[in-house]
Amino acid sequence: MTARSGETRAPGPSTSDEHHGTRDRVARSILDHGPSTAAELARRLEITQAAVRRHLDALVAEGIVEAREKRVHGARGRGRPARAFALTDRGRGAFDQAYDQLAVDAMRWIAQAAGGGEKGRAAVADFARARVAAQTERYRAELERAAPEDRARVLAEALSRDGYAATARSAPAPAGNVPGRSPGGEQLCQHHCPVAHAAEQFPQLCEAETEVFSRLLGTHVQRLATIAHGDGVCTTFIPQVATPPGAAPTTSKTTAASASTAGRNPA
Structure with a gap:
């Protein structure tokens, strides 16, 4: 005016x-x-x-x-991809990563204090699990109150409050999914990782987080991509199951295999 x-x-x-x-x-x-x-x-x-x-x-x-x-889910149409x-x-460094180097230094010290090598890696893994233990307990009560079809969304909302900018959406099962399970499920996407630089050097952080998702949701989960290794978003596939949250995963070998690749891009 x-x-x-x-x-x-x-x-x-x-x-x-x-x-x-x-x-x-x-x-x-x-x-x-x-x-x-x-x-x-x-x-x-x-x-x-x-x-x-x-x-x-x-x-x-x-x-x-x-x-x-841009990644295209399903058949790609004609014309140049967007x-x-x-x-x-x-x-990403402009968003909440001021203490990333401190985390790297701390985990490097833990690994060296434990003797380096396999012992050092195991010590860092123990630290990563302890780090997410409190987080697990905060999320557990919310997931126990949620209906099975809402658990991925509830977990995404909880992660977002902790700075991970997470979303959940329906998705088809990725190639090589476990036989006998539902062909579909949901993708949990974390668009931000406050410890991405640390996780790049110490994938135990991603592995511990994947184990937590599996325990909270009562099923194996499959890590498809991680920010720590160059992807635009951390993506986790959650198959459709009816196991109560907090129960032991139904296929422990699958859970271990998924967690072991949590910090790496899929082949």
Whole structure:
């Protein structure tokens, strides 16, 4: 609205501040939702695709985001695949990773104090399990109250409160899923990992987390991708089962196998 003659307009944010504020919202949306196309960002932020692309160009130039080919679930249509934009390590570094080096140093000290080698790796694994023990107990009560079909969503909400920006959605079973189980299930996606840099060097953190998911949900889970090893999001497949939460996984060998690959991309 135009000010009348003689009136003083209240000061507002400068154009530069507005640009940086929107740019931060674009980066935060990618953090919360994972790799996103310009169209998806425009829809979530309720701004034009042209404006989104300008901010994405700036974020790419600053090394905050990078363009990737968007993954397509199911049959791919004609035409060039849409580009998705994901946070780089530098971009993630702007979100809650100030103490990452401290975690790396602490776990390196634990490994050396235990004697290094296999003993050192076992000591770090013990530390990782102890770290998630309290987290497990906080989540358990919520999952026990939830209906089986809601448990993945409830777990995602709990993880989001702890900074993992998690979501859950229905998904087909990945190739090589365990025979005899439901062909479908849900994918638990963690779009942010506060300890990604530490987990890159110490995959025991991912393995302990995968074991926790398995215990809480009462079934084996399969880690499909991790931020720690270069993926845009940590993705875990949860098959459809009716086992009560907190019960022992139905296939312990499968659980161990899934956990052992938790910190690595699938072959």
